[in-house]
């Protein structure tokens with residue numbers, strides 16, 4: 001039987017609740033495939049700030065690096081909103097991504113047939129949407145140097161950041177996108193602003209060069225403003241969207257909202273080798289934290305991505321995915337995806353139903 | 359009777375067709391208010407490239423600067439797609455904006471009741487959307503220095519841009535947003551990425567400071583990724599959205615697509631004093647250029663904005679806006695907004711109907 005080390009980083013708000021459910025589901029589904037886990041639970045974000053004074057303690061990063069995969073909950077809350085930048089919960093997440101070097105962020109946006117009416121888009125537009133955003137995660141304007149504040153000659157305050165990409169940073173995330181597209185519909189749409197930005201001109205040039213290694217994958221290019229429109233106009237046109245860190249932040253959130261199932265969407269952050277980071281795309285939802293109202297399915301599906309992309313355990317992943325669909329088919333819904341005629345359940349009860357379905 | 363000098367910059371693709379209609383409508387509506395115009399038509403974009411070798415000839419910029427207002431069509435086309443950056447049609451538009459110093463770009467996104475079903479959003483979500491994006495237009499990553507390409511120590515190619523804002527650049531566009539909000543529902547939502555970017559931290563700080571001058575206007579802040587989601591989830595929550603150049607580019611296009619009426623939306627680019635630039639938000643649509651298929655209403659409504667914001671001629675502006683609504687009420691539609699039961703017309707015929715309605 002195979003054993004893996006999992007770093008569990010529940011974080012803040014609803015993080016601990018959804019992680020608890022996801023852990024149970026992960027354990028049970030994996031056990032049926034003869035897989036066992038050793039967990040190390042570590043603080044991150046606001047929880048770490050309260051405990052240690054920093055949003056990513058060295059011990060947490062070390063435990064993450066030494067694990068086989070990391071399951072992350074959510075971070076942030078009103079309490080730390082006014083902290084200076086280096087003491088914000090979000091900074092802990094950025095440091096974790098950078099520290100792990102997980103440069104490729106995979107964000108599927110799938111409309112679940114059972115939830116199509118939860119989308120604000122018309123049924124015929126939303127139905128069947130199944131796209132994957134591959135977002136560069138450790139470069140670009142998020143980490144570019146120089147950055148900071150300065151004073152101009154006339155005493156004015158100035159704030160600045162650097163959007164910067166080196167060829168290799170683009171090449172490696174492009175390969176992740178092309179490889180993924182191969183397992184999907186074989187189409188990559190690379191999104192940039194090459195009509196204005198030099199960083200985007202290089203992006204387009206490198207993506208085009210890497211595409212030559214994947215003659216079986218179709219490549220197109222789109223400007224980011226147009227991509228934001230096309231996601232609303234006809235999201236089904238997309239298979240794999242490849243883009244930089246900041247555009248990916250914006251477009252993946254837009255894509256997730258199009259599905260109407262934002263409480264349902266997982267993500268995986270990967271590098272060539274080394275542990276991947278798996279987290280729901282939703283936030284810490286401090287307004288409903290601790291009330292057993294949260295939807296655990298995004299974290300549960302992140303655990304499925306952990307099995308599939310992190311550990312190569314496809315069968316166990318499929319057990320979880322099937323259980324999620326089955327539980328939806330049976331009509332169980334947390335408040336965020338509830339509609340008339342369904343059975344309203346809390347976070348824990350949803351977990352119990354998932355275990356029954358596995 | 360009042361006379362104004364108008365610089366007409368038709369540009370490329372459908373630009374000349376829609377400008378021709380808008381000019382006729384502008385003339386007629388204004389004449390009824392005792393207003394006359396002298397026009398100077400000048401090349402810009404691809405048309406200027408073909409004629410003079412540059413996308414914004416000095417003469418065009420000069421004519422624009424010496425005018426009372428500029429009516430702009432659209433630029434770009436396949437022919438110039440592979441041009442180097444300084445010889446792209448788009449560069450002409452950016453140089454024009456910068457040359458005129460029009461730092462505040464006003465982009466209304468309004469759902470016309472007659473066209474609500476053209477939106478891909480559900481009727482109850484789209485109906486009644488009426489928001490205004492105020493986008494900073496002459497700063498940020500579009501123009502920030504340093505920018506360009508370099509080679510790293512290990513011989514790798516690097517592309518980079520600078521996102522940079524000085525306090526005054528933020529202050530002046532914030533004032534435009536607050537002033538506009540006063541004439542609307544009195545709510546400004548400032549969009550940034552202050553949890554990651556220093557340029558955004560300064561943005562938020564300055565906008566908050568300027569808000570103190572407008573105690574009657576309500577200010578909220580939102581991260582750009584959340585804003586992209588909220589535009590899809592519940593666009594009616596927004597009145598005035600204030601944001602930087604690149605986020606404004608993305609969000610205003612998303613907002614316009616939400617209305618389903620992208621062929622209907624105008625824009626105004628303004629500074630404290632000096633001529634404003636008025637243009638439809640749609641592009642040059644090279645695929646339908648010269649076929650009398652284009653929807654001239656976005657340009658016609660841009661002419662209305664020219665009257666209102668550029669010349670302070672509100673009455674003439676209202677005549678145009680009323681004529682647009684009346685023509686829609688009568689069922690006239692160009693192909694892009696056509697639906698069963700309406701009367702399909704070309705660009706010119708739409709112009710004739712507008713003249714009848716005025």
Ligand SMILES: CC(C)[C@H](C(=O)O)[C@@H](O)C(=O)O
Nearest residue numbers: 090091093094249553554583
């Ligand atoms: C919390 C924040 C720093 C983060 C980001 O901008 O990357 C989040 O929005 C995300 O997309 O995971």
Ligand SMILES: CC(C)[C@H](C(=O)O)[C@@H](O)C(=O)O
Nearest residue numbers: 195196225448449451452607
């Ligand atoms: C054509 C392009 C340079 C321009 C921009 O990015 O500003 C356009 O997208 C717009 O929004 O007016």
